[in-house]
Amino acid sequence: MQLQTDPSKNILILGIGNYLMADEGVGVHMARMFETEQLPEDVDVLDGGTGGFHLLEYFEQYRHVILVDATLDGLEPGTIRLIKPKFYSDFPAAMSTHDIGLKDLVGALQLLNSTTEIHLFVVSIKSIQEQGIELTAPITNILPELKKKVISLIELLTLKQPVLSA
Amino acid sequence: MSQRIVVDPITRIEGHLRVEAEIENGKIKDAYSSGTMVRLLEEILKGRDPRDAWAFVGRVCGVCTSIHSLTSVRAVEDALGIVIPPNAELVRNIMFCAQYMHDHVVHFYHLHAMDWVDVVNALKADPKKTSELAQSISHWPKSSPGYFSDIQTRVKKFVESGQLGIFANGYWGHPAYKLPAEVNLIGLAHYLEALEWQKEIVKIHAIFGGKNPHPNYLVGGMACAIGLDDVSGINAERLSYVKQLLEQAKVFVEQVYIPDLMAIASFYKDWGAIGGGLGSFMAYGDLGTNGYRDPSSYKFPSGVILNKDISKVMDVDLRKDDEVQEYVTNSWYEYKEGDKVGLHPWKGESKIKYTGPKPPFEHLDVTQKYSYLKTPRWKGHAVEVGPLARVLIGYARGREDYKAIVDKALTDLNVPVTALFSTLGRTAARGLESILTAQWGLEFYDKLIDNIKSGDKRMAEMSKFDPEKWPKTALGVGHSEAPRGALAHWINIEDQKIANYQLVVPTTWNASPRDANGQLSAYEAALIDTPVHDPKLPLEILRTIHSFDPCLACSVHLYDEHGNHINRVSVLGD
Numbered sequence: 001m002q003l004q005t006d007p008s009k010n011i012l013i014l015g016i017g018n019y020l021m022a023d024e025g026v027g028v029h030m031a032r033m034f035e036t037e038q039l040p041e042d043v044d045v046l047d048g049g050t051g052g053f054h055l056l057e058y059f060e061q062y063r064h065v066i067l068v069d070a071t072l073d074g075l076e077p078g079t080i081r082l083i084k085p086k087f088y089s090d091f092p093a094a095m096s097t098h099d100i101g102l103k104d105l106v107g108a109l110q111l112l113n114s115t116t117e118i119h120l121f122v123v124s125i126k127s128i129q130e131q132g133i134e135l136t137a138p139i140t141n142i143l144p145e146l147k148k149k150v151i152s153l154i155e156l157l158t159l160k161q162p163v164l165s166a
Numbered sequence: 167m168s169q170r171i172v173v174d175p176i177t178r179i180e181g182h183l184r185v186e187a188e189i190e191n192g193k194i195k196d197a198y199s200s201g202t203m204v205r206l207l208e209e210i211l212k213g214r215d216p217r218d219a220w221a222f223v224g225r226v227c228g229v230c231t232s233i234h235s236l237t238s239v240r241a242v243e244d245a246l247g248i249v250i251p252p253n254a255e256l257v258r259n260i261m262f263c264a265q266y267m268h269d270h271v272v273h274f275y276h277l278h279a280m281d282w283v284d285v286v287n288a289l290k291a292d293p294k295k296t297s298e299l300a301q302s303i304s305h306w307p308k309s310s311p312g313y314f315s316d317i318q319t320r321v322k323k324f325v326e327s328g329q330l331g332i333f334a335n336g337y338w339g340h341p342a343y344k345l346p347a348e349v350n351l352i353g354l355a356h357y358l359e360a361l362e363w364q365k366e367i368v369k370i371h372a373i374f375g376g377k378n379p380h381p382n383y384l385v386g387g388m389a390c391a392i393g394l395d396d397v398s399g400i401n402a403e404r405l406s407y408v409k410q411l412l413e414q415a416k417v418f419v420e421q422v423y424i425p426d427l428m429a430i431a432s433f434y435k436d437w438g439a440i441g442g443g444l445g446s447f448m449a450y451g452d453l454g455t456n457g458y459r460d461p462s463s464y465k466f467p468s469g470v471i472l473n474k475d476i477s478k479v480m481d482v483d484l485r486k487d488d489e490v491q492e493y494v495t496n497s498w499y500e501y502k503e504g505d506k507v508g509l510h511p512w513k514g515e516s517k518i519k520y521t522g523p524k525p526p527f528e529h530l531d532v533t534q535k536y537s538y539l540k541t542p543r544w545k546g547h548a549v550e551v552g553p554l555a556r557v558l559i560g561y562a563r564g565r566e567d568y569k570a571i572v573d574k575a576l577t578d579l580n581v582p583v584t585a586l587f588s589t590l591g592r593t594a595a596r597g598l599e600s601i602l603t604a605q606w607g608l609e610f611y612d613k614l615i616d617n618i619k620s621g622d623k624r625m626a627e628m629s630k631f632d633p634e635k636w637p638k639t640a641l642g643v644g645h646s647e648a649p650r651g652a653l654a655h656w657i658n659i660e661d662q663k664i665a666n667y668q669l670v671v672p673t674t675w676n677a678s679p680r681d682a683n684g685q686l687s688a689y690e691a692a693l694i695d696t697p698v699h700d701p702k703l704p705l706e707i708l709r710t711i712h713s714f715d716p717c718l719a720c721s722v723h724l725y726d727e728h729g730n731h732i733n734r735v736s737v738l739g740d
Contacts, residue, residue, distance in 0.1 A: 057369075107324070108358075111320060111321065111324060111361075
């Protein structure tokens, strides 16, 4: 009972969030930005939506998964942090509305002895009460910085430069 | 002293359900079930192309996914008089069986088992004894003492890391947990095995439907081309992979799910007398061996049983104006003709009129309208839908395949047939029909191969796909047996567009509010008289509500008699 990592694939950028819940959907917005980019062959992008266990099978295909998600951690909206969650307790206290799914997923990966490395970018948001597909200004403003950080991480992981020509 | 427990949603993935229950002398005296989120796909669909409807309705849920799409294309095909080719029928049926096994196994292990299996207690089990027990109930090869002790070590490490993680929501140590530590350990080990397995079986949906969740459907058939030597089509290699997945699934159901279900059930026979509820059941039927349009060939027969009388099964006609009707007496909608009338879905209306309290609120006023779910009735009767309804109707219709599995289960557990009308019966029925769907999936697969070998490669009937060929107006109804129960979509097509579309879904039948005559629906009825040992840890409520496989996430809030919030426990549903 061990998830096998397929060495042919290297990195998955996995955006998580509810696209209909404004800032909560920042991970999905990020994934959509990357979908239009020319990425290296061994880097894939996935809009993971609010999925929980459904996403398990993707983890076995990659050596690294870069998760992007929103969090309600009380920090200034737009704060970006990189966490390497190994255990359930490594997550911020309040993840976004779909936190159970994502935390469960990481818990399950650990129990299944997964060898995939998870890199979690969390973006602090103010509220999950709003509905809509538009991000608020503080979150929109940090998107370029978030994208840069994701790219730097990919470069670090692949030891290739640069990831994007632009 | 009566206390009110509120089972309320937090925002999760598939929707909102809230149950308020009055507890008196350790038992539930009254219960109210409320849907607090608007679905309203009906309005989104108005004016759209009927051929696109499946893609919209599929998104009603991320767990049932394909079943709404299937029901939708059936409704449109019915309206336009399209008969799909045998290959498409067979592919749809294979996907259906795959979904059943996935859905039922995931429900049992990941959404319901922890209501019966005490994870923390499993850490106390003796691996050697666990191994002996496991080998006495199943041939499943992973059963050595080392295997079980490895599981214990892994979970122990997990627990010691600070939090219980995925197991954080259980009422561990609750006196209503009755299993020996060794059975708990088997349940825990197979929770993890099921987690691994479930991601395999859904690949069948990706093979035939291009992706999962939300595989692709097509009005007129399926959007996958048969080409045995074609690299990108449904070729010989993919077909043999489908067979392999179906065979693995059958082994998993027979050697893991069913032995576990029976072992666990044997310690909870008292739940064969709790949570029965309405005692009236309905199924629309599905899985025709001679096609969807021939109900006499259905593997899942249709019918209605009233008041636990399994000597009589009545027929259901979804087209008749006076059979299936929806009421809004206690729902946040308004009908043109007022709150007392029931409307057949072809005349259905979805005009919202919210009159409930302004959120966030503590309690609902249940003397007024209290839910966004409408209240469907069959000839005025409240009926339960789902695995128990299907199994009882198959049994009552005298079908040998149903009789064999039901009688064996009753004999093995040494319980009377009346024990089926219960929380335990509902949970057992889900397992029993999984045995059948595991067999049927392979039967449909063999038929598909035979049909392809005979030279038939047709996968879609496209002669009426062009709207130019449609009548000016058309009415259609499509039905299915979703894992959670009878599902149907009704469509009115006018001038090539959707003029009206109504979904009446299983959870609406089961979780709806009272009707115009004050009759309770299935959830509400099933909770009445359920014992609650400790209102702070209402495990028993979860057992009964989870036995329906509710399509929602819920969290339990508890209030004392003054309405003060004294506890809150989150519970993962799906």
